[in-house]
Amino acid sequence: MQWDFAFTAEILPKMLWATGNTLLAAGMGYAIAVVIGLLFALAQRTPLRILTYITREIVEFIRSTPLVLQIFFVYYVGPEYGIFLSPWVAGMIAIGLHYAAYLSEVYRGGIESVPKGQWEACTAINLTTMQTYRRIVLPQALPPSIAGMGNYLVSIFKDTPMLSVIGVAELMQAANAVGGQNYRYLEPYTMVGVIFLVISLTAARAIRWFEATVRRKLGMQ
Amino acid sequence: MMEDLSSYPLELVGPDIPMVRFMKVRKSYGDLIVLDNLNLDVAPSEMVSIIGPSGSGKTTVLRMLMTLETINGGVIYVDGKPLTHMPKNGVLVRADAKYLRKARSSIGMCFQHFNLFPHMTALQNCMEGPVLVLGLSRREARERAEELLLMVGMIDKKDQHPSRLSGGQQQRVAIARALAMRPKVMLFDEVTSALDPEVIGEVTNVIKDLVFKHRLTMLMVTHQMGFARDISDRVCFFYGGKIEEQDSPAELFSNPKSKRTQQFLSAVKAAD
Numbered sequence A: 001m002q003w004d005f006a007f008t009a010e011i012l013p014k015m016l017w018a019t020g021n022t023l024l025a026a027g028m029g030y031a032i033a034v035v036i037g038l039l040f041a042l043a044q045r046t047p048l049r050i051l052t053y054i055t056r057e058i059v060e061f062i063r064s065t066p067l068v069l070q071i072f073f074v075y076y077v078g079p080e081y082g083i084f085l086s087p088w089v090a091g092m093i094a095i096g097l098h099y100a101a102y103l104s105e106v107y108r109g110g111i112e113s114v115p116k117g118q119w120e121a122c123t124a125i126n127l128t129t130m131q132t133y134r135r136i137v138l139p140q141a142l143p144p145s146i147a148g149m150g151n152y153l154v155s156i157f158k159d160t161p162m163l164s165v166i167g168v169a170e171l172m173q174a175a176n177a178v179g180g181q182n183y184r185y186l187e188p189y190t191m192v193g194v195i196f197l198v199i200s201l202t203a204a205r206a207i208r209w210f211e212a213t214v215r216r217k218l219g220m221q
Numbered sequence B: 001m002m003e004d005l006s007s008y009p010l011e012l013v014g015p016d017i018p019m020v021r022f023m024k025v026r027k028s029y030g031d032l033i034v035l036d037n038l039n040l041d042v043a044p045s046e047m048v049s050i051i052g053p054s055g056s057g058k059t060t061v062l063r064m065l066m067t068l069e070t071i072n073g074g075v076i077y078v079d080g081k082p083l084t085h086m087p088k089n090g091v092l093v094r095a096d097a098k099y100l101r102k103a104r105s106s107i108g109m110c111f112q113h114f115n116l117f118p119h120m121t122a123l124q125n126c127m128e129g130p131v132l133v134l135g136l137s138r139r140e141a142r143e144r145a146e147e148l149l150l151m152v153g154m155i156d157k158k159d160q161h162p163s164r165l166s167g168g169q170q171q172r173v174a175i176a177r178a179l180a181m182r183p184k185v186m187l188f189d190e191v192t193s194a195l196d197p198e199v200i201g202e203v204t205n206v207i208k209d210l211v212f213k214h215r216l217t218m219l220m221v222t223h224q225m226g227f228a229r230d231i232s233d234r235v236c237f238f239y240g241g242k243i244e245e246q247d248s249p250a251e252l253f254s255n256p257k258s259k260r261t262q263q264f265l266s267a268v269k270a271a272d
Helices: A005-043 A049-064 A067-081 A087-112 A116-124 A129-166 A171-182 A186-217 B058-065 B097-106 B122-132 B138-151 B167-179 B197-214 B225-231 B249-254 B259-271
Strands: B020-029 B032-042 B047-051 B073-078 B085-088 B091-094 B107-110 B185-189 B217-221 B234-239 B242-247
Touching: A005 A049, A005 A087, A005 A129, A005 A171, A005 A186, A049 A087, A067 A087, A067 A129, A087 A129, A116 A129, A116 B107, A129 A171, A129 A186, A129 B122, A171 A186, B020 B058, B032 B058, B032 B073, B032 B242, B047 B058, B047 B225, B058 B073, B058 B185, B058 B217, B097 B107, B107 B167, B122 B138, B122 B167, B138 B167, B167 B197, B197 B217, B197 B225, B225 B249, B225 B259, B234 B249, B234 B259, B242 B249, B242 B259
Parallel strands: B047 B217, B047 B234, B107 B185, B185 B217
Antiparallel strands: B020 B032, B020 B073, B085 B091, B234 B242
């Protein structure tokens, strides 16, 4: 089997369009995960024991079951309870929550890395708990969390093909469709691999740059 | 077990109200008693130094006053009002978060390890509290912060982050940060213990200035006997969670009455 350049050129626009969808899915899923993950992390630090307990159980549950099952669950089981979601919405909820569970652990590590003396200094100048988190603790928890957050950004991007199982038109689904129509799989799958490789490597490099920039901006080399 | 607090006054009245009063204060961690029935008054504008061997409970005294530690018995009063408790239906009950926040606003503290905010410049460190807590405008807060940084000799370094400053410089910024909140009582917890010997002087000079020019009420835990002797109105020697002996510095250092004080002072002298 020979590489067919004409075929490659022909399917390229379709593949690039699907790449856009993949990036969109990863970006939206990650945005959800970043916010919900922080809520998961903070909920585990409140004095409300019951909230801490429930959140920890949710996080454990999500981390101990496969993502693909969670995607199916939200998409196919939801309607049995009258919750009808489009593939996109269901997919974003599933993948967002999944990664929120992982990110909450990253945040927790970052928050715990802030020395106790910082909290005491905040009490001494009488900041509220909210002000302490917002102005003092979270900014210091960010730099040590960036590497872990970046790893999960790349992970979520690489996990978007799982959304093809419920019909989200991302890169993997496009490759399958193109391959099936033309009975040629070499080019579409190779292109998927190359696109993922290029974007993952670029993202990893961007994350390292971002971490260095944040540390410098905060004056904490 | 709930302590009976009915014998404690709701507030202190009379002509000579102390700025700080520890009244039968008890602190323990499990079975370990750190402070045992502590009674201690600090008068307005008084400078009291606390000395003693490690584990004698001296740092705990300051931490309780800053509300970093809860107490297990007794009541602490600041400026005549209860700090650790609040009046409710005519009796004192344990203070809630809201009351504590209001009550502790008259107290400032400097720590052994400075605890400056590393992601903020010296100036920002001193503006954070006044803006967020006291509600000053950024301009007012900046003026106040610059005035204080000038006073502690750190105005040249106001735009530096703590990582760029020496220990002595960081501690001076920390003093300015605490003063920016306009406390009535300042607490110094071994503020020179983490410093290199050659920079201790720059910090003690700032504190001396405060004592002689500003007449704040101050409590200081220190290992520097010479410094305590120079600037204190009174020195308390702590031993085993109790005040073993307290007196004017001249009297306590040259003529200690208790055997434990004598032993401690001669051990310190031998180490110097």
